[in-house]
Amino acid sequence: MPTAIIADDERLMRDQIRLRLSQAWPELEILGEAKNGDEAIELVDQLQPDFTFLDIRMPGKTGLQAAQEIGGKSHIVFITAYDEYAIQAFEQGAVDYILKPAEAERLRLTVVRLKARLSSAPTDMSSMLTQLAKQMGIATKPVYLQWIQASIGQQLRLIPVQEILFFRSDEKYTSVQTAGYEALIRKPVRDLAEELDPDLFWQIHRATLVNVNAIDGITRDMRGRHQVLIKGHTEKLEVSRSFIHLFKQM
Template identity: 60%
Template sequence: MTNTTESTAAPRAVLADDERLMREQLRARLAEAWPELQIVAEAKNGAEAVELVEQHRPDVVFLDIRMPGMTGIDAARQIAQMDVGDEGFLPEIVFITAYDQYAVEAFEQGAVDYILKPAERDRLKLTVERIVKRLAARQAADEGGGSNGAPPPAQPLQQLLHKLASQGGVKPAYLKWIQATVGQSIQMIPVDEVLFFISDEKYTRVQTPQVEALIRKPIKELVDELDPERFWQIHRSTLVAVDAIASITRDFRGRQIVAVKGHPQKLEVSRSYTHLFKGM
């Protein structure tokens, strides 16, 4: 929950681009368009960006899409998977791109914003206005304990990242079978039958209407291997089949709870994923 000190603090950002001149230009343009913003760290690649975001927990992350090694999209995936406990931390993400009309079209539909290289003042001003509005809505929701009219993203962040990662029209090959341990045997479980996945420190539980099994693959890997149209991440440790969702209610703490069709398990939705269920 945001306290009074945090609510009055200046917004903080991490900037990641492998080109030093581009970082300098963007920093200068941001100082013009958003003078309150503090650039707390800069990264030269995706891996460095992930490390700095985990260290500083900024409000906004500016990520160049094409960086050597880990791309901006891969970095955003890892940021979205950070173990944040009950804090609900998930920074606003702004991608930096020099081209890719397909990507730009995806951004216009998604939960993130974008900046075209070189950073034009008018377009950057629009991006800043959108981010400021989102941050204000999130702060109001934290303080008021509700959505307060905050506009939910048009699609989950993970869906957008999958879409960006498959630029050029090549559809990813998603998992169709899960090889899992059931008792003393190994079974091949069709993904179509899975109701949900729940991870702990060592194993991930695979639940179907008839079978409960264990695998060693963590949720952050499954997110990239399962069709995001069919499986939604609702918690850092939970994926649920969209078709298996029976209803969403709120508990006494105000947390969203997913009821699963044909199964007694109740699945908690963490604050970072409440946007999946609009109007709740």
């Protein structure tokens, strides 16, 4: 059976779309509903629906931002009151768009288009959606790593990035230090620096990234080198000259 989720911050709109879809395509199974973009992304990852109905404007992550993160995991149908923007999205790869309020006749046309897409792979519209969001005055944010999969001995652990105090690389591995343990990954600091939120993690050395919230202060050693002090940890992290400007405001 074909499957879908519906994301709209208006409960009545979700109910209406669910009803109209059940009438136009009884075989379509609605797996879940979301009130915002963040919930929609989670549902897509968990349920892997064939189709995702996204309201363009929602609190938190908008439908456009959610579609960027969903990428090619699900066919996108936009729900919107902004006809001109939806048409642009449709032309660039979205399966279709539904104008509020959802009209039964228009939804039947949408169902025809959905059925035609079932046998094809979803389109990743990330770059187009960034430009469309700018036109609509909706800010889009880069998608940063939220979890790190690291090894502790023979065990793999999924670590939230907020819990990580710092990363430090040697020639082969990168150490992932939390308040309670150390883990190892193979990804170098230069790659992590591009994938982590720069407002949360500062690169202070070519081989070191530190969580801003874990910084207890900065000091100098006997040779005049700057070192970062870590909260609740005895480790001192050297700051290279090219990154000392980060601490001018402290």
